[in-house]
Amino acid sequence: MHARATDPMVPRVLRVRSRRRDGPQVWTLQCDDGANEPPGFAAGQFNMLTAFGVGEVPISFSGDPARPQRIVHTIRAVGAVSSALTRLGAGAALAVRGPFGTGWPMSEAAGRDVVLVAGGLGLAPLRPALYQLLAQRAGYGRITLLYGTRSPQEILFRREIDSWRKLTGVMIEVTVDHAMPPWHGHVGVVTALIPRARFDPRRTLALICGPEIMMRFAAEALGAAGVASEAIYLSLERSMKCGIGRCGHCQFGGLFICRDGPVIRYDRLREPLRVREL
Amino acid sequence: MSLPPHSAQLLTSEGLDQLLRALRRGGYRAVGPTVREGVIAYEDIDCVEDLPRGWTDEQSGGHYRLRRRDDDALFGYAVGPHSWKQFLHPPRQRLWRTRGGGDAVQIEREPPDGPPLALIGVRACELKAVAIQDTVLLGGAYGDPHYRARRADTFILAVNCTVAGGTCFCVSMDCGPNVATGFDLALTELAAAGPPAFVLQSATPAGRKVLEEISHRPATESEIAAARARVQHSAQHMGRQMPAQNLPQLLLRNLEHPRWSEVADRCLACGNCTMVCPTCFCTSVEDSSDLRGQQTSRTRRWDSCFTIDFTYLHGGSVRQSTRARYRQWLTHKLATWHQQFGSSGCVGCGRCITWCPVGIDITEEVSAIRASDPG
Numbered sequence: 001m002h003a004r005a006t007d008p009m010v011p012r013v014l015r016v017r018s019r020r021r022d023g024p025q026v027w028t029l030q031c032d033d034g035a036n037e038p039p040g041f042a043a044g045q046f047n048m049l050t051a052f053g054v055g056e057v058p059i060s061f062s063g064d065p066a067r068p069q070r071i072v073h074t075i076r077a078v079g080a081v082s083s084a085l086t087r088l089g090a091g092a093a094l095a096v097r098g099p100f101g102t103g104w105p106m107s108e109a110a111g112r113d114v115v116l117v118a119g120g121l122g123l124a125p126l127r128p129a130l131y132q133l134l135a136q137r138a139g140y141g142r143i144t145l146l147y148g149t150r151s152p153q154e155i156l157f158r159r160e161i162d163s164w165r166k167l168t169g170v171m172i173e174v175t176v177d178h179a180m181p182p183w184h185g186h187v188g189v190v191t192a193l194i195p196r197a198r199f200d201p202r203r204t205l206a207l208i209c210g211p212e213i214m215m216r217f218a219a220e221a222l223g224a225a226g227v228a229s230e231a232i233y234l235s236l237e238r239s240m241k242c243g244i245g246r247c248g249h250c251q252f253g254g255l256f257i258c259r260d261g262p263v264i265r266y267d268r269l270r271e272p273l274r275v276r277e278l
Numbered sequence: 279m280s281l282p283p284h285s286a287q288l289l290t291s292e293g294l295d296q297l298l299r300a301l302r303r304g305g306y307r308a309v310g311p312t313v314r315e316g317v318i319a320y321e322d323i324d325c326v327e328d329l330p331r332g333w334t335d336e337q338s339g340g341h342y343r344l345r346r347r348d349d350d351a352l353f354g355y356a357v358g359p360h361s362w363k364q365f366l367h368p369p370r371q372r373l374w375r376t377r378g379g380g381d382a383v384q385i386e387r388e389p390p391d392g393p394p395l396a397l398i399g400v401r402a403c404e405l406k407a408v409a410i411q412d413t414v415l416l417g418g419a420y421g422d423p424h425y426r427a428r429r430a431d432t433f434i435l436a437v438n439c440t441v442a443g444g445t446c447f448c449v450s451m452d453c454g455p456n457v458a459t460g461f462d463l464a465l466t467e468l469a470a471a472g473p474p475a476f477v478l479q480s481a482t483p484a485g486r487k488v489l490e491e492i493s494h495r496p497a498t499e500s501e502i503a504a505a506r507a508r509v510q511h512s513a514q515h516m517g518r519q520m521p522a523q524n525l526p527q528l529l530l531r532n533l534e535h536p537r538w539s540e541v542a543d544r545c546l547a548c549g550n551c552t553m554v555c556p557t558c559f560c561t562s563v564e565d566s567s568d569l570r571g572q573q574t575s576r577t578r579r580w581d582s583c584f585t586i587d588f589t590y591l592h593g594g595s596v597r598q599s600t601r602a603r604y605r606q607w608l609t610h611k612l613a614t615w616h617q618q619f620g621s622s623g624c625v626g627c628g629r630c631i632t633w634c635p636v637g638i639d640i641t642e643e644v645s646a647i648r649a650s651d652p653g
Binding site for chain 2: 052079241242249275
């Protein structure tokens with residue numbers, strides 16, 4: 001690759017088109033890209049989003065890669081920057097740098113069963129992959145989404161999930177950590193759903209995104225079910241201040257999660273994930 | 279050895295003074311060693327009188343003192359707490375600011391600033407450190423435009439080390455003490471009771487051009503041999519040694535070694551080692567705004583992997599313990615740096631040893647792990 005002429009640390013201005021609440025403290029912003037030629041993105045990549053005067057955070061794309069002019073991010077208000085971003089209403093300005101990082105290996109999914117395992121807000125970075133899989137449904141085998149979240153109130157994209165359930169060859173199982181009536185669904189960790197999923201382990205691709213501990217157990221369970229480490233991908237999260245492998249914050253062993261990730265094949269992660277505080 | 283006899287020249291102290299003035303006339307901002315607050319610091323210099331004449335240093339773990347020499351040598355000391363990264367990759371760099379608020383907001387990138395730099399008295403380990411930062415900051419898909427602009431215009435006057443510091447180990451890291459590449463002009467100071475004199479070599483057209491403006495004469499065979507012998511002497515008197523064989527493999531198979539806990543008991547997690555290290559490049563960014571929130575800006579600043587905030591993610595930091603943070607620093611410097619950038623991140627300058635307030639010694643830590651390596 002050759003050096004780009006523009007400064008990768010300088011963002012461009014975006015305008016919020018709409019803002020929708022998707023759960024307790026979770027908001028989805030749809031933004032219009034003011035760039036003449038929107039750069040587009042791959043499912044699994046992220047942007048660095050700036051709330052002016054507050055700061056910048058990495059946020060995965062949660063929209064459809066087939067619509068690059070519409071930038072969609074689903075954000076949980078946890079810190080100063082993410083809270084400021086979720087308060088931006090229609091017409092408000094924010095700034096963006098990106099897209100950065102690696103995407104889900106969509107070309108490897110062709111003709112295979114695909115198992116997506118999501119934990120909490122980890123569903124958001126997987127949604128672009130789901131859009132892509134469902135848009136070319138015939139190109140893949142069975143598609144399974146296993147989604148675990150804390151409580152029924154925190155289930156993201158509820159109406160979309162209901163519409164996906166109706167598609168043939170698509171299985172969606174949702175579980176929650178804690179629930180009160182009228183919840184009739186699963187209660188427990190998402191890894192407990194893996195035995196319910198129907199897939200041929202020898203021709204399965206698994207995409208996992210969620211809390212690190214959940215991803216570790218999910219990858220191990222899929223491995224125990226016969227899926228090779230080379231067919232399992234995780235999306236990792238670390239502190240990031242640049243997105244281009246230069247600020248040093250996101251290092252995980254020799255990997256820069258922003259540049260070598262966030263989507264990384266499990267065989268490269270199995271050993272480092274066992275080291276505490278790496 | 280890089281003192282080709284046919285081009286080597288002899289430069290006097292007056293010639294060096296002319297050289298500094300010629301660089302300044304040529305529009306350069308000259309920065310070099312000078313005595314400031316009890317250390318050899320890198321500051322703006324005008325002439326040869328600003329250099330540390332007749333000084334040397336005494337360095338060991340957590341210890342640095344300037345001492346008088348019994349001659350008038352201008353480069354008779356090892357490296358101090360400063361490194362050239364403070365000029366090329368400065369501690370604070372504004373990246374952009376906004377103009378106009380609300381609907382009219384525009385982002386203006388910060389233009390390159392300042393006159394070109396002439397770095398005076400760059401040692402071999404420091405040249406290697408600059409080359410390493412070139413790889414880090416200019417390599418890959420995205421180069422840093424601020425760093426690129428500064429580096430493109432930088433003039434480098436290197437100095438071969440004729441004195442080895444108490445914490446130096448450049449020989450172990452194959453980074454010195456004689457300069458090999460990456461400079462415009464290089465000096466080797468000759469021993470003398472009288473005024474300082476130097477054997478000078480030029481490596482670039484920019485170096486030869488500035489020589490046209492100053493007085494010098496061809497160096498004699500004996501002067502060249504004397505210069506070479508002084509550098510060899512310093513190579514044989516390194517204050518430290520790093521057992522550098524197969525370091526990445528050694529460290530990466532010992533991530534749970536008990537030594538990490540022992541060093542963590544002494545380490546204050548102050549970050550001094552990362553600030554004085556000439557290759558440490560980590561940064562963070564800070565945003566600020568005026569009181570109305572109309573004008574905002576972003577500034578990049580040095581950061582350190584020893585701070586608890588460095589790995590902060592919603593809910594907490596990944597590296598909570600000092601053990602994990604020290605392990606990150608040392609394994610990055612000596613092991614994972616190879617994976618990321620194709621070389622070690624350590625040049626053997628010894629600054630992290632000297633400027634550690636409790637005298638933690640990177641060579642000693644590696645030796646301790648090697649001594650009890652299960653293999």
